[in-house]
Each structure stands twice: as structure tokens, then as C-alpha cells.
Amino acid sequence: MRAPTSLVSNGRVSNLESDPPEMRCRPDAARSGDVEVLVPREVPLGGPRAMTVRRTLPQKQRSLIGAWCFVDHYGPDDVSMTGGMDVAPHPHTGLQTVSWLFAGQVEHRDSAGVHALIRPGELNLMTSGAGIAHSEVSTSETSALHGVQLWVALPASALGGPRDFQHHVPSAIPAGDASVRVFLGALAGSTSPVTTFTPLLGAEIVLPPGGSVPLEVDARFEHGVLVDTGSIIASGTELARAELGYLGPGRSEISLTNPGSGDARVLLLGGPPFGEDIVMWWNFVGRTHEDIVAAREEWEAGSERFGVVSGYVGRRSRLPAPGLPGGRLRPRAHPDR
Template identity: 45%
Template sequence: MSDLEPRPEESLCESSGRPGPRAEFFPAREVPLGGVRGVTVFRSLPQRDLPTVGAWCFLDHFDGASKANPEGHDIDPHPHIGLQTVTWPLDGRIRHRDSVGSDVEIAPGQLNIMTSGHGIAHSEYRVPGHISGHGLQLWVALPGESRDIAPHFEQHRELPAFRAPSIEGTVLIGTLDGVTSPATAYTPIVGADLRVAAGADTALPLNPAFEHAVLVIAGALSLDGTVVEPGSLFYLGSDRDAIRVHDTTGAHLLLLGGEPFGEDLVMWWNFVARSHEEIEQARNDWEKHDVGRFADIAGHSPEQRIPAPPLPGLHLKPRKRRCGVPHE
């Protein structure tokens, strides 16, 4: 899944320092995907007042199966720059192909991570016979020294298990309490899929140098006394070495965290950059079919490439802890 809104807004995100402990809800918004009939995603990042959590700058919880597409959806070739895509399916199978020659299927429990660097194109197709639509798609912003590296792709079929009293799960990327994923990360970060046992009253260890957020996928639980249910991203801020977890029925959640990102970002469509001019150049390179930057994908014709939407009329610059619209 990628940002396929037909008229994406430019998201403007200024760097921020450690915010201290927080307890704030950021409701996900429903976003219909352009060109994919009947598919709506629930987008938790970026938010107007929370554009990033560490280097995490995009989070969609998607369920692509619908009456129009009961077995899922296909997403044709489209480009990325300046980011890593992190794909974590919760059911079914997805076929990933890209312009560096990757052609793999991914199933639940496996992780795809694609580093776009200077430029990459990819597609995501359903696998016949497998209903594939429920999962998580995330982006990690690449820091300045890595954002123009050569694009590359990796798949991890075995990821390390995390275990704490009444909590167990998988570390997707980065490190959680000494458990480190083999997935390549370019900033200090953590992403973990966790399940809390029914009746739990325990502590989830955290890195106090990181800011963290939690997305509840199923169930409900209490975090330091605040009830958190599916539908909103719960932002914990920074400077916590643990958070108290109480659960009566069992819950499934995603933990995100990282050092606060120390660079300004401009995000638009499928691009993460530092200026409007970089976005404009990437869009032009895609539209003029610059195969030096966005090579063709084997098995796809040039006509299948998703065209870039029109750029917004305003020339926008990053602003602190606001995203998507300029200050009045």
C-alpha cells in the first residue's frame, strides 16, 4: 500500500526535540485510495500536529478486501524517494515487484522493507487464491546522509521474538529491550507487533531517549490508566523507561518509537524530501519516464505506471509540529 490519494496534500514537518511524557490520542482518518475501487485505509500518520514519531512518518492500517474486490486489491507501479517502506501483512499474501529486480511474495509473519533512496518504483498485487487485504504499511524517513543512497530491497522471513511478563511479539525493525531485528535501519528506531495476555498487569519496557506511540489493532487495554481502543494512535511522548499495561481480554498492538527526527521534511504523494523543489523534480522525473531514476519493473508495461497527481499550487515550507496545511 502506498499513498494513492488522487489529490494528496503536501505535508510539512519541522524537526522537533524530546517532548517529554505525553498521553494524547490522534484519531485515524479514512482515506479512499485513488484508482483502487472500494478500498479505504485508516491513516494514523502523518497528523496535522503529529507528523512523525521518531523517523516514522506514515502509517496505514488497511483492509483491502471489499464487496468490489473480495480477494483484495492490486496497486500498479508507482515511485518513492527518501524513505523506507515497511510492509507487515496480517492475513493473505501479497506479491511485491520493484525496479531493482525484486519479485517476492510476502505472508503474515514476514517483513518487506524497501529502501527507496534516490528513487525506486514498485507494485503490490494480490496472489490468486489468497485473500490479501489486511495489514500495516509504514514509511520511515531516511536521514539526510542516507536519503540519496542506491535503492535496495530486503525480505525477512524470520524475525526475533520479544517476550516480557504477559507480553510477547515480534520486533520488526530496530531494538526493543535488547531484542534487535535484522532489518536495516538508518536511524535509531523501533517497531514491534505485540500481543498482551488477558488479565495482564505488567510493564512494557521503553527506551527513554525515544518518543513512542501505540496503535491498537484489536482488543483494548489500559496504558498508565488510560483506556486505548482501536481507531486512534496513542502518543506516549518521550522520557519513559516503561509503561504500565493492564488488559482484561487480550489485545493486539503495534508499538512505534524512535529518537525524535532532527530534520525538516516535506512529504507529498509517495515522496519524502527536504524541499518543494525536490518533490517537483521527482514528480517530473516520474512523469517523463526517467528510467535512470525510476527504472521499469519486469512484468509491467509502461502504460501500467500510476500517473502522478498535480502538485499543489502553494510553495510550502516546513512548520513546527503541523502537517498538511500552512499556518494562517
Template identity: 45%
Template sequence: MSNLDRAPAMSTCGGRAGVAAEPVRDLIPGRVVQLGESTQVRRLLPTLGRRMIGAWCFIDHYGPDDIAAEPGMQVPPHPHMGLQTVSWLHEGEVLHRDSLGSLQTLRPGQLGVMTSGRAIAHSEESPREHLPLLHGAQLWVALPDEYRHVEPAFEHHPTLPVVTGGGVTATVMLGEIDGAASPGTTYSPLVGADLSLAAGADARFPLEPDFEYAALTMSGGARVDGVLLEPGSLLYLGSHRSDVQLESDVDTAVLLLGGEPFAEEIVMWWNFVARTGDEVAQAREAWNAGTGGFGEVHGYDGDRLPAPALPPGQLKPRGRAG
């Protein structure tokens, strides 16, 4: 999924100076952003209060939306570099196309991971004949410097490991939980899990003390470490936790995201993750000129998305928090 903001800010994220080296409870509301013609999302990361959670650097939560009489998601071909996109659905279908020639329909509970590496382009759309509801999350993972120029790749994993206990069922999207490892490729220590809480659940879920974590309620309503977390809100939990308490009065779905604090500083702008503003400017120019190795996305009915103008002035580092 693209950042379709036509005036995106450029910011420096990462580095460990902004990591909460203790448990915290920082509630982050979503910022509504229009995505294409018919889809609104709640942007939870980056935000003014928090820019990264481990290597996770971008989170959009969308739906549930009634798209029965609408075209649904329509995101034209656009570029990425220096990151991985992680597509996760609870309802509906999304058709993924990319410049590698991939053509894959993603469905609820299936993992789609696209590693941009040095350069890739893709589009995402609801199929012409689509289900009436669309609900999911789109996430990005920053690639460490030693891997950010790898060859691009796309993975589709229709089956993922599941861990159960204490009224919680955890689908392991990325990383490992209690010995159950996702088949999705990762390039830094991190975890992503979709937690299903039965009505009346009251459980303590194990965490890695060296990771920082956040929780996003997808549906229902949960109390995470005692904080009521309604759908579309993100709770940053900090680090140095061996577990977290999860409670729910109704059936609830929560995304748990965590990872080892990302030591490097990155520059994020539009759909690019780089290390300097000059790299971003060069990537923007190459995409708009049709060069740079991004390739072409074939089969999408529409024009590709041009990169917006760069912001004026110099890059102002703002760190991972603030």
C-alpha cells in the same frame, strides 16, 4: 504502498521543536482514505496533530477486510525517494514487485523493507488466488540526509526475533528490544515491535527514555498508559518514559513505534521525502517523464500511477506537530 491522494498537501515535517519532551497521551483517530479500487485505509500519520514519531513519517492501517470476492489490494507501479517502506501483515498476502526486479509474496509476521534511497518504483497487489481476509499496516521511515541518496534495496525477512514476558510477546520488526535485534536495515535510531497481549495481561513494557513513542492497536482492545486504544487509533506517548503500562481484557495486538526525534526538517509530498519543494517538483517531473532513475516495474497487469499536480503556492512549513 502509495499515497493515492490525488491532491496531496506539501508539508515540512521533522525538527525537534515539536517533540513532547515529557510523557503525554495524545489520541489520534484514523482518517479514512481510499486506496485503489477496493481498499480503504485509516491514515494515522501524517495528521494535523502529529507529523512524525522519530523517523516514522507515514502510517496506514487497513482491514481486516473481506476480499474473498474482491480483487483486494491493487496499487499500481509508483515512485518513492528519500524513505524506507515497511510492510507488515496480520492476515492475507501481498505481492511486492519493484524496479530492482524483486518479486516477493509477503505474509503475516514477515518483514518487507524497501529502501528507496535516491529512486525506486514498486507495486503491491493481492495475488489473483488470495486468502479471504486482508489486514495490515504500511509504514514509512524518513532517511537522514547522509543516507537519502543510497542505492535502492529490498529486504525480505521471514523470521524475526521474539521477546516474551509478563503476558506480552513482542516481535521485533525493526531496531532492538531487550538485546533482540531485528535483521532489518535501519539508518537512524528507531524501533518497531508487534506486541501480542494475552487476555488479562497487565504488564509494563520497557522503553528508551530518549525515544518518542506511539502505539497503534491492530486488533482487540488495549489500555495503553490507562487510555483505551481501539483498533485503528494511534496514541502518541511523547518521550522521557522508561516503560509503559499495557492492559488487555481480550487477546490484543499493538504496534509500538518509536525513535530518537528526527532532527532534520523534511518535505513530504505524495510518495516523496525531500528537503526542498524544488526537489519534490523535479522528482515529480522526472517520474511523469519516465526519467530520474526510478526504473520500471515489470509484470504488473496495468498502467503505472502518474504523479498528481503540485499544490498551488509556496511551501508552508508546519513542523512535526500542528
């Protein structure tokens, strides 16, 4: 655990939907055929001038890619128009949060005592363990926010572990025509030192106009290609900006080509199909309906399970949990099962 004064990076914006969908996510039995294109839906992050994020995971047709269970993509967002990011203390269970910025800065505080500044090009990973709370506020110097917000589901063996925080600044390395920053796992001869609880891959890849790169990947993994800027042809399938291309296990290579006249930037995410059923609702990941009910009740009661976030000054002291749906949280149908 780092001291509260450390100015390293971390952060994840809460799921602020007032009526978050109920979801029980089963392990994917993913196919290794054509690239599946997941189109984002827009979700406001609260308030009359809300930031809007483009959410590509989870969806009805696909809930996880490896242990990656949540993918939000936002910006460039004009802070003068939206008011920027001001997310009051909120809880998490059963997951790791990953923040990766392209532009702007966000101040993060959490109940593990970390006070951090999120900066572009720096990995920021927070582990909830049994429970954590944190806040995020864009800095006064920020004119535009642009980045991704990701969750990784923890395996059952790590659900009761301690809160944790890790920070890593990956170097850009050449690969074919591309520039690659590996923030989790290994790719193109670069390996991240960051600890995860299941095998994962996370990398930013920038391709110049007309550029291409063949990437050797772990054939056990399923992968997602999220397009941030421009468009990309991923193993024969063109993906537009903000789309997420899914590639099932069984591939030892993924080819990326930029057909456009400007730079294209993507995130490549991957991991072996997650071997456990999970229940995900609002900011909680558990294994059963009862896990979610208990976490919500403890957050609303101010339980020590989530601790206290010190130093946050914002519009409200904490985010209240939405009401639970009327029935039990149930599994969604999966196309590969």
C-alpha cells in the same frame, strides 16, 4: 540486491489520494507528559470498490514519531467485496517502506529487480535511495487483507544511496503476559538484524485478556502505540482499536494492559525525534519544495531515476503523479514548537 525470482517478502502501498496534502514536517520537540491520542482518518486507495485504510500519521497535530512519517492500518478487508490490492508501479524517494501483514498475501515487484511475496509476520523493508518504483498486487489465494503500511524518513546522509531490500522473520518471544515480535530495533531482549539509517523500534505485541506487560524502552525515543485488535491501556491511557497513542521522550518504561475479553494486538513504534526538516508529498520525501517538484517531473517523464518494474500485470501500467498544489509546500504548525 536479490534476484528477481526470490520469493521473500516486501511491499508498501502507494499513497493514492488524488489530492494529497502538502506537508513540510519539522523535527518534533515532543513532550514527555500524558499520552496523546491520534484518531485515524479513512482514506480510499482508489477505484469504485476501493480498499480503505485508516491513516494516523501524518496529521495536522503530529507529523513524525522518530523517523516514522507515515502510518496506514487496514483490514480485515474482504477481497471479494473490494477487489483486493492492485497498485500499479509508482515511485518513492527519500524513505524506507515497511510492510507488516496480519492476514493475506501480496506480490511485490520493484525496479531493483526484486520479486517478492509479502506474508504475515514477516518484515519487508525497501529502501528508495535516490529513487525506486514498485507495485503490489494481492494474490489469488487471499480472501482477506489485514496489515499496516509504514514509511520511515531517510536522513540527508542516505538520500543519495542505492536501492535496497531486506527481509526478516522475527520469532515470538514472551515478555510478561505478552508475546512480542521485534522487527526493527531492540525490545524485551530481542534485537532485529535489519539495517536502518536512524535508530528505530518496531514490534508487534499480543496481550491476552487481562494481561499486562511493562516494557523497558530507550528514554531518548518517542513512541507510538497503534492498536490493531481490541483495546489497550498504554501507560494509563486507554486506546481504542485503530487509535495511535503518542508518548514523548523521557520515558524508560511503557506499560501495556489489555482490559478486554479477547486478545489485544498493538504495534509499538519508536525512535529519537528526527533531527531534520522534511517535505513530504504524495510518495516523495525530500528537503525542499524543489526536491518534490523535480521528483514529480522525473517520474512523469519516465526518468531512469526510478527504473522500470518488470512483470507487473494490472489495470494500468503505472500510477500518474497528481498535480502539485498552487503554492509552495509549506510547514504545518506543530503543537510542541
